[in-house]
Amino acid sequence: xxxxxVHIDQEIFLAINQGLSNPVFDWLLPIxxxxxxxxxxxxxxxxFFIKTYGKTGILIVAVTLVTFGVSDGISSHLIKKTVxxxxxxxxxxxxxxxxxxxxxxxxxxxTSSHAANHFSLAFFWIVLFRRRWKHALWLCITWATxxxxxxxxxxxxxxxxxxxxxxLGILVGLATGYxxxxxxxxxxxxxxx
Numbered sequence: 756x757x758x759x760x761v762h763i764d765q766e767i768f769l770a771i772n773q774g775l776s777n778p779v780f781d782w783l784l785p786i787x788x789x790x791x792x793x794x795x796x797x798x799x800x801x802x803f804f805i806k807t808y809g810k811t812g813i814l815i816v817a818v819t820l821v822t823f824g825v826s827d828g829i830s831s832h833l834i835k836k837t838v839x840x841x842x843x844x845x846x847x848x849x850x851x852x853x854x855x856x857x858x859x860x861x862x863x864x865x866t867s868s869h870a871a872n873h874f875s876l877a878f879f880w881i882v883l884f885r886r887r888w889k890h891a892l893w894l895c896i897t898w899a900t901x902x903x904x905x906x907x908x909x910x911x912x913x914x915x916x917x918x919x920x921x922x923l924g925i926l927v928g929l930a931t932g933y934x935x936x937x938x939x940x941x942x943x944x945x946x947x948x
Contacts, residue, residue: 826875840865867920874924882932
């Protein structure tokens, strides 16, 4: 059973990593997964949250950082070090099938911390802003999905790593979002579409 799941995971990986191969994705997806690409967005959001919401904005920034820290800690330090799944680009029996488009890295593959971290942020912000900004839901999900799928395309994660990382991130983001909602209910009273 486990071997069948691994085989399916590898087949889906190859369909994305090789099957979707084209010059545009070869250029774009490594950029999308690079944290420096998003630094201007993060800086803008920090300034925007604080300028727009004052003390509550500072709290939003703080809980955003906590959300990131929790998802990264669980994924990188708890799950990866327990499961110890080898990355596709480092798997000696499989890596000759992999189009490696970025530095592979020496860490483990399961779960994808990129997926966990970005989905945790996306869902935290969705809980906070989906009623204030009508496009928050699809923008956040699209952003996290593009970053997550790019992990497969560039050859550093299997689809199951990304799927489970995304699920972890969603749970963390919803949890911190609903804790924020419970302890700062006044933020949600002035919602408008």
